[in-house]
Amino acid sequence: MKPTIGFIGLGLMGGPMAKNLARAGFPLVLWNRTREKAEEFAHESAGSDVKVGASPRETAEKADFLITIVSDPPALEEVLWGQDGALEGLRRGSTYIDSSTVSPDLVRKIGKTCKEPGVGFLDAPVTGGTWGAEKGELVFMVGGEKEVLERAKPVLEVLGKRIFLLGPNGAGQTVKLAMNLILALQVEALAEALALVSTVGIPGERLIEVLQSSMARAGVLDVKAPLMLKNEFPPSFPLRLMHKDIRLALELAKQHGLTLPAAAASYSTYDSVKKSSKDDPDYAAVARFWKKS
């Protein structure tokens, strides 16, 4: 009999992750802010052992492993410390894995809170996008103790192919924020360069073609440049979340007296596009900054 997994957060990433766990035969207890999503999931998984929890607390109470993956720090705080929050429900000896992207400070606080009742905690944000979530090919950036990670591996290995233990609680989040800072700037750089060539009448397609033959080749070039050229931005990684992650990276830097000039400048660009976008676009929509002007 496989251990029961409590799973909180059935968004773009969490949804396909939970599906993979159900497929792998883990009993699941789901909770989602919009309850219908969890019920729909349970309905679609008829035949598997999938239940909907009454609250985050009840979801945690039933879990040998609790996984949370929600959109931002306030959402995570609400799930953990809000009414009928998950932290009250976690059982001694259980393991809690948070795969949201939040601040290192917040996950360190969670880690401390988990210590007393004997719950093992990992911050384990992911990368790989919805594609990676669906294929079970996510990359986990983990902060926490080696023993806790060893316990969690049979679960994590259903979801991802690479698992990096990077240090104590907070280290996973730090590396994730550093990575997203890079992605945000790579995409901003691409958008600035496309704006520059377009403004003098050179088609963006020609720039991309040249870049592909050069040292400027990059993952974002394959994945995000086509969206920019079409000026269509269905959300794979929503801009509002990248906006939040740059802010978290800048806050972390500030705590340590570090200035990140390009990240700070780029944050303004993302911020401007976030404010002027009426839809919920992918972060590649930062390119809209130059369409407006």
Added chain:
Amino acid sequence: MKPTIGFIGLGLMGGPMAKNLARAGFPLVLWNRTREKAEEFAHESAGSDVKVGASPRETAEKADFLITIVSDPPALEEVLWGQDGALEGLRRGSTYIDSSTVSPDLVRKIGKTCKEPGVGFLDAPVTGGTWGAEKGELVFMVGGEKEVLERAKPVLEVLGKRIFLLGPNGAGQTVKLAMNLILALQVEALAEALALVSTVGIPGERLIEVLQSSMARAGVLDVKAPLMLKNEFPPSFPLRLMHKDIRLALELAKQHGLTLPAAAASYSTYDSVKKSSKDDPDYAAVARFWKKS
């Protein structure tokens, strides 16, 4: 009998490019600001038809194809319009290829000047670094007329494997500046992210390892990250030239009323490191910005 090539500028890129042309059997007339470099090159090429020109003008007079590749706009202007400048020497029906990275405005001016005496002109900046120059695997970004490029191809194909015709004179430079803007920001992003993880005690090597498994993978990660981790910056593409290229990109943007927030912020970082560096480091040395503080 192969056409004679006048070659001006035997720097990190020009040196190996000229060597490949000599090896391919083209008669060469060389000119270099530091004359000894040209004489040494001719000496080492004993057996090939390699001469040293008395001046840019004399070098151009003997050339069926003139190639210039010098470090910046003032150096190019001096070579072309200075005393015994090359433009006076170019023969009717000859072809002039500039592979320096300068402003689109400057190469358009050169193109106009070449028209009257019947000289075909291409702006043809390159990418691929010293490695590409040595292997004859450069990428050419060309602005100019198709017929002129067809004439130049037997020469360019000795030096590079990919040749992109991007539009009229100036288009090659525009795409090159857009590319270098991207490279500058990719390297800045990497440096900012490394500073962030290092400051909380996570080894930079761990970040790089995770990035390699992610969408943040990029050419600069393979080539520049190792320099940053070792804190050693032998110049492959010198920071002073990248500094110049970001400035040129920002100037071009300004001409068109375009703001490039991250490029502008990054320019300040490169500028600060340029001013405080006593050596002539590679542009990956932008990472020094966070070592000092």
